[in-house]
Structures are given as structure tokens and as C-alpha cells.
Amino acid sequence: MVELKRRLEELRKKFAGNAEFFDPRFRRVAEKIFRGGTRAAPYSGISTFAGLPYKEVNFAAPDFGDLQVAAVGIPMDLGVSNRPGSRFGPRAVRSIERIGPYNHALDCAPAYDLRAADIGDIPFASRYRLEQCHDNIEAVIRQIVDAGVIPLSVGGDHSITHPILKAVGAKEPVGLIHIDAHCDTGGPFDQTKFHHGGPMRNAVLDGVLDPTRTIQIGIRGPSEYLWEFSYESGMTVIHAETINGMGIPAIIDKARQIVGNGPTYLSFDVDSLDPAFAPGTGTPEIGGLTTREALELLRGLKGLNFVGGDVVEVAPQYDSTTNTAQVGAQVLFEILSLLVFSPAVTGHK
Template identity: 45%
Template sequence: MSYSELAASMFSFWRTLTIPRAASGTAADLFFLSRQTSVLYPNRKCSGKKYNVPPSAEFVARVSGIPTMAKLPFQETADGLDAAFIGVPIDTGTSNRPGARFGPRQIRVESAMLRSYNSGTRAAPYESLMVADIGDVNVNVYDLKDTCKRIREAYRKILATGCIPLTMGGDHTIAYPILQAVAEKHGPVGLIHVDAHADTSDVVLGEKIGHGTPFRRCVEEGLLDCKRVVQIGLRGSGYSPDSYEWSRAQGFRVVQAEECWFKSLAPVMAEVRGQMGGGPVYLSFDIDALDPGFAPGTGTPEIAGLTPIQGVEIIRGCRGLNLVGCDLVEVSPPYDTTGNTALTGANLLFEMLCVLPKMKYY
């Protein structure tokens, strides 16, 4: 069969596909079906069960369909999943420009550009893991403390299934309740924190919970293995001559942005892998770690930041670690009408998926 004949056949298949009913009685996603060809639907090698695979834009237009992350199937729970994309749409903890509550939605829209394989690393995430988009946490936009409780409870349920959450933020406050749930399951975890800001303030405007305080709260509650914490990309003006003194006093490794200028971060990540060892690790990536020339759609931008290339190097440098969760936060679409900040965020989340444990590489 020629390529044109194959393409016509596959296009006809997608056009005539019938959507079944899920066991719960709700409409199942059309891509959560029994598969007919191994090219479109790779098998699990042991059980013969099929993986979820996004439709190819060669046969299904990117602009069609209801947006989910990477056009994956939507599923209401994490049951049966190895990894799941989940949104936490809040900006109640934001100190400057709001709008991060719209981040998950815009990331999903821009993620339509994503394809099935990582051309740089040759990772094959949809031949390795069962993945779906499980929607958003039902946050309380009027009450940040209640929102944190809702996040913590939602992630307890996700983690109880054995699923690794890949979170779309939302402001950085969300890392605190997520890590509460993660530490309940795994004990104190290592942390790779990529950000322009340390987020270790104690009290801001009389409040102890906000997007500038999550990792202070995490240390106080024993959620982090402080000897296995690294903060990369920190920069900007501060309230004291050494804005990162507290971090270093806890045992964190601090890699300021100035140490990253004009160089590859692959050597740094080799050292970080040694620091993290074989224990559980959480990756938290604030989009403002990148220079605002690349990612202007964020609430607290700082000049002279990382490049997208360095961001990708950091994530790819996590390959081989025991990652138990990841987040990409602080995308604020109103401040980038091009959508490029959300597009960058979507690609960084895909890179995170591609370094999870049990990943197959060609």
C-alpha cells in the first residue's frame, strides 16, 4: 500500500469512528478505544493492553475537537493510569499580575502542536505509559486555604492509584499542598525547583500561604529532604544583600541565574543527578525561570533569565531519576497574546513526561 493510500485509509478510519459509552454512562473519549493497527495503537508488551495515543495531525486537524493536554483522552479519575495531566487553575496566591488561573486552559490549547515522539531524545511516551488528561481540581477561587485543602485531597486520590501527576498551574502556591500529598505517600522528597524566585518567604502581607511561601512551608512540615533540594535560575532584586541565605542554611543547593549565563546546563544536571540519588524526586518548574523575552506571559517576570534550551536541558537532565511528580506553573495568558508562553509550557510538560520512570527510548 502506498503512503497516499495508507493516509486515505487512516483518515477514513477517524472520520467513521463511533464514540462508545464509558462504564460510568458518560461519553468516552473517541481515542480510548480498542485499536486496529499497531502503528496507531502500540501494545503493552506484557498484557496486550493498548496505550492511549494522541491522534496524528496528519489525519485529524489540530483545530478540531475539545482541547485536552496533547489531545489525549479525558478521564475523570487517575485509575489505571501511569501518569496524568491535571490542571490547578488558581491565581489567588499571586502577588503581582494575575491571570494564572487561565494557564491550564491555554496550555491545553497550545498543546495541540505536540506529537507522539520526542525527536531529540527518541522517547516514546505513549508506548511506555498509560497517560490521560484528568481535568482540573475544583478550586475555590474565593478562599486560598480551602483551595489548598481541595488540592491536597485531590492529589491524595491521584497518588493512591500509583499515578504520577503532571500538573499545569496555576500560581506556585499549588506546590505546597501537592507536596503535602506527595510526602504522605513517599516521605520527604528531593526537589528540583526551577524558578526566578526562591519562594521561601515566611509571611507576606500578614499571610503565610501564597505563591512566594510554598517551600518555606514545605521545609517547616518536613516534606523535603533538604540535602536533596536544588534551586536553579534564581535572580532579580531582593530585600536583603543575599536573598537566598535561608535556602542555603537549610542545605539547598542554589544555582543563581548568573551561573547559568552563556553555558549548557547539562554539566550542572549531571551533578544534580548525583545529589538526588535514587530517592523520590519532585520537579517544580515556574515558567518565570525563563527570560521574559521568551516567556512574557507570567505574573512576576525578571530579566536575564534562562533560555528555553536551558529549560529543556534541565528537564532532560532528570532522566533516570525517581520522579514522583512534576509541575509547570505561573503561565498567565493575558500577558502574552501570542500564546507562546503557554506553548513553551506545553512543550516543557511533554519533556517532563518523556523523562518519567519506565520510559522507552528508540
């Protein structure tokens, strides 16, 4: 009892006054967000991706300043084969409050550790023409990449990853960590190859994605017959049914082995998660990842040479709970956190 009282007195002397932060890890974040003992309410102000500052960019003559990372919305879902609605994904993800600023698992505060901003949405010449939308996406992402900035995109359906990879991998084919329920290596159908079921196939055939440095995680559902290209091209496929047996640490090790130290892109489709966690998506498949497994997987990729990433297929109208948008926003924050440690950033930080 005496020891307990003594300890209590010590705590009162140290913490009973103003909101003090003694641990340097916490102080450096608190000093950024507290002003005069208060901080902005999470539900106030202009909504941006992961609470990043907003930077207006004139895409006709873009100036990205000294940005290291540009978060951009891609509200386009003309490539869906099932339920539409992911065009509303960027707005839904921006609307989620209380994401960050501190990532305790990776010990970083990416909004402050990076020169990063939300630069708005990609402008489309036509909301009705899929291939023209892809041209617009590639053009804007190429502007970002050519400026030495890392693109972090929020869709939109998964067809957007093809034009993104065409820009990111233009100088050198990139590796890919692809977390999804589907391999997205299907061929043309219904008179187009640009649907959301084929972006990774298209990127390989365009010479911008290295299939031998590609791993696809969480794959399941009734469409295995469409994904012969994944196996034939040399991609590594981890089916959802094998995840419990392998364990997330082994999958992390495998992913790190596959992509190595080379430039790598990270694409996260929210349908990789079981619809119990993310029902708001266009092609839900039962038997998927849990949110805890997804976070463990992503955080285990710290230090890889990421040169871009995306979060796709958030279709908020199918989820009255906002859980899917919550997932999208948190995954975006995790990818942003990984960029703090990417050699692509630290090499010119």
C-alpha cells in the same frame, strides 16, 4: 551523476508510493496516529494536556482505573504577589496544538508509552479562599498518589506546589528539582504564609521536602534577601548569572548528584525563562534561561526517580503571541516524557 541517479531510483521505489515508515522507532508512533492514511487535524477535537486522552473522574469517589500518570489542571492564582492571571494557565496550555506525540530527543511517545490521561481540573469549594483552595488541592493530589498514580499538575500560581508536596511527600520526604527565577522560600507576609513566594519553605517545615536533596536553578532578581532559608536549610542554589560559566551539562550533573536515586519532584516555573521567551507570567525577571537551555536541562534528567511534577505561572493574558503557553505545553510534554523512564513508573509498568 550515475550514482546520484541510482540513489534517486532507490528512493523512488521505497518512498514514492504510500506513506511508509520503515524505521521501527517511527513506525510504532505512526501506526498509532494514522488511520487509513490520514490523521486527526491538530486543531480539531477536545483540547487536552499534551494530547492525552480525557478521563472523567468523580473526585467524590475517584476511580483512576489503570492510569500510571494523571495530568490535572489547578486554575488558582490567589497566592500571587504581583500580576494575577495564572488561573487561566491550564486552559491556555491545553489549547496549544501540535505538542508531541514523539519526543525525538528522548525517543519516546509518552501518550502511548504511558497509561496517562488528562483528568480535568481540581474542583474548588471556594474561588476566594486561598487556604481552602490549598486544602482542596492536597485532598485531590493525595487521592491520586494513594491510588499509585503519579500527579502531573498545571497551574495556577506556584503556591500550589506546597499542598502538592504535602501529598506526594506524606510517606517520605522527596527531593526537588526546582527551575525558577525565584527560590520561593520566603516567610509570611500580608498575614499569610501560603503565597507563591514561600511553598518550598513551607514544604520543608512540614517535613515533606528534603532540603539537602533540593536544587534550585535559574535564580535571579532583586529578592535575594528573602531566600535566606534556602541557604540555611541546605538547598543548592544555581543563580542565572552562573549558568553560562557552568554550562547546562554541569548543571545537569549537579542536579543528578543532589537528588540521587530517591523519589524526586520536578517543579518548573515559566518565569525561569527570560521574558523574551515567556512574557506571560506574573513575576517576570530579565536575564533568564532560553527555551533551548530549558529543554537541554530537562532532557538531561532522564532516568531520575520522578514521582510528580508541575508547570506553573502561565498567565496568558500578558502574552498575545501565545509563546508562554507554548513553552508551558512543551515543558509539560518533556516532564511527561521523563516519566516514561522514571523508576516510579517502570517499577510497576
